[in-house]
Amino acid sequence: MHFNFTEDELAFQDAARRVSADVLKSNAARYDDTRNFCAESLNALGELGFWSMNLPSEYGGVDISSIGMSLAVEEIAYHCAATCSSLTAHFLATDSVLVGGTEEQKQALLPQCAAGEKLGAFALTEPGAGSNPAEMRTKAVRCEQGWHITGTKHYITNGAFADFLVVYAKTDEELGHRGISAFLIDRNTAGLSFSQPEKTLGLRGSHIYEIGFDCVVPERALMGKEGAGFATAMEVLDRGRVEVAAMSVGISRAAYNDTLAWSHDRVVSGKPLCRHQGIQWMLAEMHVQLEAAKLVTYKAAAARDSGQRFSIESAVAKLFASEAASKITDQAVQIHGGYGYISDLPIERYYRDARITRIFEGTSEIQKTIIGRAITA
């Protein structure tokens, strides 16, 4: 298998690389340090059309392949994983509308999302329902004005900054995951309460919130059919996992490149680090992990582009690339020694930012479950 990227894909990679190096890089350390939301960087991406990458042109998108999108996501994560996380969370929200929304919802909302005017949040996870969404307690009950939604979601990326939320709730508690439906809710709806942003280990510029719901939304807020929410969420997560893999590759590549350059400059016992065999072996391991992570990511993206089911490919990519990111950023800190442990260099930030990729959008263990069930079916 080999990949010849198309002219479009390379142009997107180049465009992303440029804005990432010129704009995102200069904000990244500040976001990490102050824990301020990555608004400037995210909006800069919005103005240039990057919020539209997951959408077809009929809804204001750009019709780029999943490979082209992955290449761009990788470049964005290379300089600011926090901005990348907020962007890919927006994709989870707009993918939900694209996959599960009504035609009216798509027409009304997606073009504005593509244009960088409306930011989305994807609200699935709850304090008592992470790896198994079927355990969710948030419920939507029919009422005179439409639906009465009550419950609590947490770890919701973009939460208070979003213009709209895609909220998954039980419309039938007897039916397990088949009783889950998705709702499109305006952020300013009365009865939504947002926590302060959580104090996270990494991705500090990308805020996550706990959100309380006790609100009434109109009938038209229901996305598609009642009970279709779980299927929508699973398809959206299949797509999202390719992006997490691409993001992991971006962080890994930054850590690897910085470390390789460092190994040439830093002299220990009379010669550069890179002339010590022990360090060469570590660099070789990082290189192999990175190359393999890229390949599984591009393969998953190609599988997504093929139009076939790609649950296994996306789980493989997400599992491998996120685990690789943890290993690579760990080795990056190790090779930098004390310099990798202090915040003068971005190395410790890469290490912290990489950690969540093994947890969100399905933990590594959940990916293994998905893969294990599929290959033994």
Next chain:
Amino acid sequence: MKILVAVKRVIDYNVKIRVKPDHSDVDLTNVKMALNPFCEIAVEEAVRLKEKDVATEVVVVSIGPKAAQEQLRTALALGADRAIHVQTDERVESLAVAKLLAKVVEEEQPSLVLLGKQAIDTDNNQTGQMLAALSGLAQGTFASEVVVEVDKLQVTREIDGGLQTLELSLPAIVTTDLRLNEPRYAKLPDIMKAKKKPMDVKTPEEMGVETNTRVSLVKVESPAERKGGIKVGSVDELVDKLKNEAKVIS
């Protein structure tokens, strides 16, 4: 008015240049290429003039291998209307480029031709001036400001020790300096739309322009590696070394 912008494909300015082992040239294998930054400024200026309704059409032209179409597409994504690619795999020196551009100017009859003041690969800084001479048009080089009036142009030039403002009659040739403007980023939808804009491909032979080289490249060498500094123990030692070793003071 119609504006013609000439652009060149060069090594990306972020790339660390490597010389081929036999010193015959710079090694371009697997090197990232990009639009010459000064050319990008020229494209930006033309697009701004179009946005101000001063220009009605922006045509970009590039001379070079097939891959130069990538840079033309970038210029189209930034807002140019159509492209002309003069395709050649030969090394074309400044005079040949100027002759080819003069031919394009003759065919297109633009009111204004914008070029970068130089390309960051060979840094010749010749093409604009040669084109002006060949076409018999007024030239304003190293522009840091361009103001178009009805049938003339005010060009502010960055010169040693200050600024000089010239008034040129149109049609004219202007080469751009670094501070003329700050180019925009291409938007993703425009990158996709750029594919649909027209690109005319021709060769120097078809244009009847002779591009023989008069200059041959003899040898390319990397700059000498910078030697490490030394620490001096006292001001006297420093003065002594500046006088007797570096010989920069007497």
